[in-house]
Amino acid sequence: MLLSKTTYEVTRMYCPIPQHCSKRLLLLWRIYSAAILLFILGIGITAVFTADIAVLIPLSVSVMSVFVYQLLYLPALWDNRTYTRSRGILKIEKGVIYKRITVIPRSQLQFISMRRPLAERILGLSTLVFHTTAGNIRLTGLEYDDAIHLKENFSRGFEV
């Protein structure tokens, strides 16, 4: 942690090695899926008390699927979500089954905006939106400091 600011910025900005988003993004996804799980359980329990016991079968299936999603799919999803910063471009890779690679050249970038919804703010995360001539590309789950630096460094190319 005793890196100089220049070295720190250079390693942050021009790092050709793929970097992962924050670990807290995984936590955020888990919170969301846990909320879904609670919702399903709530509906299921109400149904058990008001309707037939046979409701337990689809209920258990859906609970199991959410557990599998939490335990297996989400870590894989996080693991396969990387971004690479190099001179002039930003490459975003995501997807487990269906892979998607997005390359944003700085020359095509119009501006960058940052969004911080409440849940992300609590966890210290932020989302960067890259506005290009072709459309918008989102990069979610960045640490606030990382996002600020990425935004500042990528914006450095804009000259009047």
Place this chain on the structure above:
Amino acid sequence: MTGICTETYISESTASRKSPPAGNKVHYVYILLKIRSKFILFLLALLPLLSEKGSLSVQLLSSLLLQFIALSIVLIPAVISRHYLRWAHDGKFITLSSGFISKKSAALPICNIRSVSVIKTPMLSLFKAVRLEIRSSNGRKKPEITLFLSRDEADTLTVSLMPLKKARQTLIPRTLPFILSAASQANFAAGLLILSVFISSLGITAAELFSDRLNNVSRTAALLIPYLHPAVSILSGIVLLGWVIHFLNICFSDARQITSVSDEYIIIVRGLISTRLTCLRRGSVSSLISRRTALTSLFGQCTINLSVTGQDRKKDICALSAWPCSDKANVFSDLCSISKSCDISVRVPDNARLIWWLPYGCITLLMMLLFVKSFISEGMELSVFSYVLLFFSGLSLWKCIIGIIGSGKGRIKLSGQSILISSVRKFSLLEQNILMGHIAEFRITSTLIQKHRHLCTVAIRAVGSNHVIKCRNLPFETVSNLSERIM
């Protein structure tokens, strides 16, 4: 530089996270406009006055209480929203941050600003404020930054964002041709209205004449005839209403549009009650399109649309309706310095027209033959299949006619800075000028028949746009030479 450590950097970012919102606030008229959109809540609060329960004083009291609740529901978020909506301008970027719970911030580089619009409405004028819309070329419908500022602030910001030098007024529309053109479009609606009576009377006469011979058909016609007249009348009424709106729009907005051009910017002023001044960077103009419909060409006029990079195709930034066709080249050269001379011109050869109408002609003939065959075999009681055949033969005949009319008009012209593509689409002659620097894709394709005849289709797409401009059946060799020169 080595002295500055990471800790400093972290403390900076932490400080910025907890600091109060920095930057300038927008005008307080923003709150009023926010409240205006939720006006229904205040109307709902009046409901207790309509109820018959309780005395008048109780009703008034409850209504007042509800009004107070509605005001607090609407006013508090608006005030908070205004407090956290801050903008700043540092010479390189214009920054906008907003949101109390969900934070948003955007820094738009000044070099990437495509246009700045200053909008004055009667309500804003009352508070001596204006709405400033700043757009970039990112292809969004909404402006990236919308600010409500006082007039002085807006003037200062506009000048600092787009340093306007001396601009000359080039395109001042003449009111009479505009009104004439708008009035000419009424002919269609009036004609349709007269035609509705004529069609229905013709239908009744035909039904009476052939009632004995065509029993089944006349029965169907007799069922339809009562609905024919009202249907056509409603249609012509809609067209008439559309024309009235169009006419008013032309008289109050388009006819008052003034366009000035400086070395770097195009300034467009339009509107009567609400005025909009748009300051557009000339470099962002990607194409100029002139459209001549069958009706407007009768009056020797056309509509000129100006498209810019990353713009929504449905909403033109500048539309010069009813512009004299003879003056079109001057408009093109004024707005984008498009030269009137032509370096290369490629047009659809005469033998290529056959490709357009021959397939559709064959399909029409085949369908008609099949229909006649089924008509003979089935007699007057036609099956669904026969009606389908009739529909498709009509459709292919329509395509065939369009092909015959349109194929001769297709051509590509290359001048110093732009490519002009002429084509016919639904009886309208389109002339699309794409500026060289804005070409994202130049595609040449040829089908099997086109290959046989050494022809091809050219498709050009401008930067930041999904719209593809096509010109079919051009000679392959000339087009390949053209592509080498362009790309």
